[in-house]
Every structure is written in structure tokens, then in C-alpha cells.
Amino acid sequence: MERTIGLMSVGATLFAAGAALAQAKADITLAASGKNPSFCMQGDSSFAKKWSVAVAGDQATVSGGNTLTLKKVADGKYETETTLGGGKLTWTVVAGPSLSFTVRSTQGCIWEGRS
Numbered sequence: 506m507e508r509t510i511g512l513m514s515v516g517a518t519l520f521a522a523g524a525a526l527a528q529a530k531a532d533i534t535l536a537a538s539g540k541n542p543s544f545c546m547q548g549d550s551s552f553a554k555k556w557s558v559a560v561a562g563d564q565a566t567v568s569g570g571n572t573l574t575l576k577k578v579a580d581g582k583y584e585t586e587t588t589l590g591g592g593k594l595t596w597t598v599v600a601g602p603s604l605s606f607t608v609r610s611t612q613g614c615i616w617e618g619r620s
Contacts, residue, residue: 528560529560529600532558533604535616535618536553536616536617536618538617545615551570558598563577564576573585573596584596589610592610
């Protein structure tokens with residue numbers, strides 16, 4: 506009987522930890538990658554700032570002026586794409602022990618941050 510209760514406790518703890526990862530919220534400040542081409546600086550004021558990031562269930566939301574909804578594409582990974590000036594932006598949130606948030610452009614610009 507004690508072993509069953511112990512296993513149930515471990516299972517409940519693991520379930521609670523999984524639920525915590527499935528629902529997370531943090532403010533994340535994005536910074537330009539040091540590998541960005543110089544023309545990427547034009548986008549720094551739009552992206553290199555504080556964003557609110559929230560993960561709940563099968564979606565994540567990011568807010569930093571506008572609010573975007575990202576769809577779950579893999580376990581703990583959420584993405585969406587937008588266009589800007591003829592280029593494409595990929596918005597990615599990865600939920601794990603902390604949240605990471607990245608915006609990548611098709612021109613090679615990257616802004617990233619972690620909670």
C-alpha cells in the first residue's frame with residue numbers, strides 16, 4: 506500500500522510539473538543577435554524591447570504593442586509567421602524550465618530573449 510501511494514505521489518508531482526510547463530507567463534526582453542547584419546538595426550526599436558509572453562494549453566501569446574497568437578507546433582514549441590515589408594517573420598516561443606522567445610526574419614535578423 507505504501508508503494509502505491511508513493512507512486513501515486515510521484516505521478517501527481519510529475520503531472521503538476523507538466524501542467525506548470527503547459528501554463529507559464531513571463532516578461533521577456535528581446536535583444537538583437539550579435540550576428541545580425543547591420544541593416545537589422547532598423548528593426549531594433551520594434552523588436553528589442555520588453556514583451557509579455559504567456560503559454561496556455563495549445564497556444565502562446567506575445568504582446569509588445571500588438572498581440573500575436575502562436576500555435577503549438579511541437580511539444581513545448583509554439584510558432585506563427587507574419588510579413589513585414591515583403592519579408593517574413595517567424596515568431597517562436599519555447600516552454601521548458603524557462604520561456605525563450607525568438608523573432609527571426611527571412612533577411613537574417615534575429616531578436617531573442619529568455620525568462
